[in-house]
Amino acid sequence: MWRNYLTVGLRSLMKNRLYSFINILGLAIGLAACLMIMLFIRYELSYDNWVPGNENVYQLQSWYKSRETGREDKLQMTPYIAGKRFEKDFPQVAAEVFVMKTAPVFIKNGEALAAEDFLYVDGNLLDVIKLPLVRGNAAGLTEAGTALMTQSEARRRFGTEDVVGKTMSVISKGVTRDYRIVGVLKELPKNSALKARAVVRIDINSFMAKELQGLSCWGCQFGYSFMRLKPGADVAAMAAQLPAWEKRNIPDEDAGGGMRFNQGDEQDWHLANLRDIHIGPAQAASMTPGNDRSTIATFGIIAALILGMAVVNFTNLSTSRASQRAREVALRKVLGANRKQLISQFLAESMLVTIIAMLVALALVELLMPAFAAFLDADIPVRYTGPDGLGLPVIGLVFVVGLLGGIYPAFFLSRFQPAAVLKANKSAAETPGSGRLRNALVVGQFAVSIGLIICTAVIYAQTIHARSVDPGFDRNNILQLDGLTRYQLLTRGEEIANTMARVEGVDAVGRTGIGVATENSSNTGYIVPGRSELVTVGVYNVDTGFKDAMGLKLVAGRWFDKARPMDDATLPFPADDAAERALAARGANVVINELAARRLGFANPADAVGKTFGAGYVQTQNGVVPSTIIGVVGDARFRSVRVPLEPISFLNTTMGHQYLTLRYHGDPAAVRGRVERAWRSIISDVPFDAKFSEAVVEDLYRADKARATTFAAFAILSVIVGCLGLFGLASFTAERRTKEIGIRKVLGARTRDIVQLLIWQFSKPVLVANLIAWPVAWWLMRDWLNGFDSRIGLGPLPFVVAGGAALVIAAGTVAGHAMRVARANPIHALRYE
Template sequence: MLRNYIKISFRSLQRNRLSSVINILGLAIGLACALLLYLYIQDEYSFDDYHRDQDQIFRLESSDRGKGNVHFPAFVGPLLKNNYTQVATTARLGYFFGAVSLSVGKKTIEQKKVWYADASLFDILHHQPLVGNLKKALIQPNTMVLTRSLSDKLFGTPKMALGKAIEIANKPYRVTAVIEDTPKNGHLKATAFVSLSSLKTVHPESLSDKNRYTFPTYIKLKKGASPESIQPTLVSLFEGNMDKNYNLNKTIQLQMHLTPIKDIHLFSQIKAGRDYARRGNLNLIYIFTSIAVLIVLIACINYMNLATARSTERAKEVGIRKVVGSHRIHLIQQFFVESLLMASLALVVCLSLIEVFLPSFNQLAQKSLTINYYNPWTLGGLLGGIILVSLLSGIYPALILSTFKPYLVLKGKFSRSRQGNSLRKALVVFQFSISLVMIICTTLVYRQMQFVRQKSLGFDKEQMYVVSLWGLKDGVQHKTLRSEFLNHAGVQRVAFTSEGMQGLNSVMKLMIEQPDGSKKEVEVLNTRITSNFIPNMGVRLLKGRNFGETYEKSAIVNEALVKVQGWKEPLGKIVNGQRVIGVIEDFHNESLHKAVPPMVLFLNEDNNSQYALPYVFLKLHPKNMQRTIAHIKNVWARNNSGGKFDGMFIDQHFAKYYRADQRQGKVFLIFSLLTVFIACLGLFGLATFNAWQRSKEIGIRKVLGASITQILTLLSSNFVRLILIASVIAFPIAYYLMNQWLQNFAYQTTIHWGVFIIAGGLILLITLSIVSIQSLRVARVNPVNVLKEE
């Protein structure tokens, strides 16, 4: 029986080549899109699944004044272990800020993602050892663990690295172990770990200062212990061990909690910008899941529509089969086998498309996704997917076709049901609606990206170049550097600050005078500057004056701080013991996802040492910038003590904030185009069958004097009505979705009605083009050739 079903299914495919090609191609593209998105989603959910005892591993997190934090003073880790019997062990990480210079003999390389770490880190986070004993590797000061890639870069092989010394800031560190590179689906990226006890000789105050929040802390609970058993007392334990002058703002209470390691990537409450970990976007997962489901549904709808549209052609076949003894269940089985065969052929094409386009998708999504065809889960998923698609696309046509009455069909009295026509129209409306939503959303995403690129940032960012002065010789003075930098026509202005552009996000709690005269601790951004920083950056002074050349105990604040504090007259107010002498216009120092926060600028007391103000902002002339940058590097080289030159345009600083949004926009655009293409494939097939099924009606109308234009209008009018209905459905949905997405930005483009009109017009144009081309072919046929068959 099955062999007969398969043979008939192949014959049906050959006999109806156009619909077969449309269905197989549409399903193949739909399945390929869904599979790519599934691989992406699966990878996102797989983060940190390789750790042993992962259900017992947590990261300490807090919310302070409404903001999340993953950094704590150094004493917190040992404090938790000593006070909770449920805690098996804890481990702390410490930062090397920026790239680290690693020297072996005459070889020096710059390496990022180097961490200080407790020896117990390897008892919590799983790392595959290659050489050395991980349990003892970081117990002693001045020891370090390398990853395979770093050991290969410095020594050639892991075995050759063991026991060797690496110099960091003129101090030797002995390599005690080498581990495999950290997995790509791990939240913590590292190239090397240095023993945390080394800080006792490098920065001893960092381990003893209870107000230095710089240590991420991991906790491993004992088997059977739950985080709920210790979370309620975390805050009281922490506050009870702080210094007496610890001043917590009780208006928003501190909260501390344990986040499972598996939840860090997607579900942590900490905002990605305040976290060192690789973070995913849960909303993006939901969007991709929806797109994958919708694309497959649209492809299945194509099959359903074409199968039911061809019902008159299959009616006599069904009638004869019933006459010779076939039961309804046999007919349903036959049509299900046809859809299963179609889906199987589509899968073969789909996998071929995956092999071709997966590298490009990986590059776009910044992933390393692969398909393991020998994995039982993969095989089971593909098989289950094919069966599901076959059921979705084939069950309705099978049920409809199997209900035909043989005596009516064989007498030629069969006519298509109104219910079938109504459902087919409803499915076409669904396809049009999804296509419209995708087009509108894609357009608005690109409008928002264009908006953030063009919006004024509140300062002159053009040709502004920032250079870090860390690594210069001791004693180099700002006056000397300014003179040397300006000794080139390409450098127009020079100003120094205590923070780089990203460092302007540095948050401190300052005592600020309130409208009622009282003082209150407020969390603000702050930096120290030279007096020419404000004019150099092109920031507008709204009230008061700028700093003078000589040091004065004063402060300049931005509009945001004035609004937050409710000051009617900000001049003369006291900020951290210093009088406000000016108010500047708000300027952005990070992405437009966030509103400009309150900011305070202080004039630096020591303007001579490069370590007091270790960043320089240089305004460059737009001509011959490469030569100008070469000059800046030469100045750096003449004063360099062995560090690495670190300079960048401010444009580059802002561009990185939107890379993820731009990647998402590209992915969304590609899948939107594919969605529309699949829908157009189905529309092409449906328009073709619709035109040929009405060929006799068209012939009669032509005989009665109808023009080709009238016939095209007649055949297109139904589709125009369906587009109008789809627009009524799609426009509110698209508006709601984009309004929600734009909430991620503090500054947003407008959702202009023109976008909806253009999207609707585009779908209308595509539809009319497809329908008209097919209708024109039928309308041009000589009516004599059509009617003589009657």
């Protein structure tokens, strides 16, 4: 019996090649898209599943919410002291380790190179996270001064993986330190929240000797706290105790007048399992770029929609071909076939088509997946066996898609009555309601396509807006150098700036603690008379050249002047209590931006000039620094448009900067080459690290651009699948209406009238699809745009363009059939059947 079903199914496919091609291609595209997205989703959800005992590994996170604005900053970073107190106060913690991601310097062949992705830890990381070792001591980092190195880093540094027992020398905080290599790590996969080329165990007190206050500061985040909990630990109960734990541990740091400089934000603490870090809500200050569950869910929905469109094509084409198979069904029933057998026959045919489509889909996945994975910067293998294999999903999809695609046509075709079909040579089997069903399905298909086109257009427009919106400073022709905070350069900032100012093509040089798309954040509280709470304002060190180098706009007052001692707020490093008390006694001049002026209560920036406020610029007890505003600059968006503008105060200092900003003219590559030569002529132990502002902005919005490209690709796929179905329906509709069209032409209808009639028949579902797609897309895109501080207006243009494009595509798809049928000789049409 099944052999007969297979034979009949193959004959049916060969007899109707166009129908078979459209069904198989549409299903193959839908299945391939579904499989590729499924692999991507599985990859995103698999982060750190490979770590043994990951269910007991947690990260302590610190979240902040501004009392003034309601803005939330969910940091993965945690103060050093928080992890230590947590381990002390919770007996459920088996081991805790503090991890700092650093980029120390090592010298190779006389050249300074950055050792990127080095993790400095204050304990044995392998006691907490069981990273795989291929060589060396399985116990890991049992003492300070030891290191683990990945296979690739060992080859890079020593030319071999056999490095156990060798010594690695790196420059950290201006000091050359030697570490003994005790093991070689297997390369960490990309689906890990950890990114490391080496893990180095340090003595945290000697390493932070010049910054010991950072080890006891509850508001200083410079690393990550990981811990392994004892088996059976109740994480929910521990989380419920965190508010009381915080109250017991975090002191009130008075700034005079009973006010605390850390009260501008509400601090909250969270425990995140290692597997949830990548897609968790805390993505600020992350060790590796993360994702969010809504994005992953969106991709899953898109996969389901595209596959659903392919199944709809199958159903539509099967029911539209009912007239061609009605006589076959009738004759089978006359010869004794029952309805169960007919249903089995049609379901078998559906399964056959799905199996062939799946084979084509798998070939597409094999061809496209490497490029798709490279585009996503992911390591997504295509396997068919094992826990992450495609075998079971493929079998499941074949069964589900074959059943969904064939179940309605099977019941629809099997219910034809022989007497109704065979009498009077009647072969038309169009039953009431089937046309409405097909129209409804076509409406659904094009609603999905139009919605995806709208989303793509909005995302692209927002991405362009993000890259082109006025940031409040001149972002063109800036070369940004990183590395001034390295200890060996702390006192050489002036020398470096003067050297760069003499380079041909350089117009202005400025040192700063904030730059184009920098991630560092620093703030303090301003005491405003009459207010019970502090006003939180960002604070960044700059020098007198920063305004011109960055292209800031001065809107009131003046900029810093080297000739005015009160403009200089430099403090020695490491922290000197006497110098801090001296600064608090004499005060400092500051420049703020317009937003800071408004937060301090001035509608007109000029009114802020000359006013003095107490600010917590120093760490000493009651260290309120009288800060006089000497100027106001325009608001500048240094970070992504997703991040709200920051109220900022600038301090003029001669040290403590992180970036060197150069404004230049002329050929960018030539200027960069001259700047690099100038750098290397005076600095030998710090690598040259410079990026043009255009490249920095490109990197900043790379993820949004990738998201837009991905949406565009899937929108195109949805349109292709929809058009395949429409093409097939148009073909069969034209065949079914051949005699009608012949009669119309005999009665005087022109070719143009016939074409318009057929095109209008398939345009109506597209127009209805707009009524569904527009409000849904508007709601989704409005919610997405609300995640940006600066965003485009959600006007009618993308909706009209998407609807018009879908209408034109639909008309173009059926136009060929319409023209061919309309031009046919009526004599041939009237001889039809």
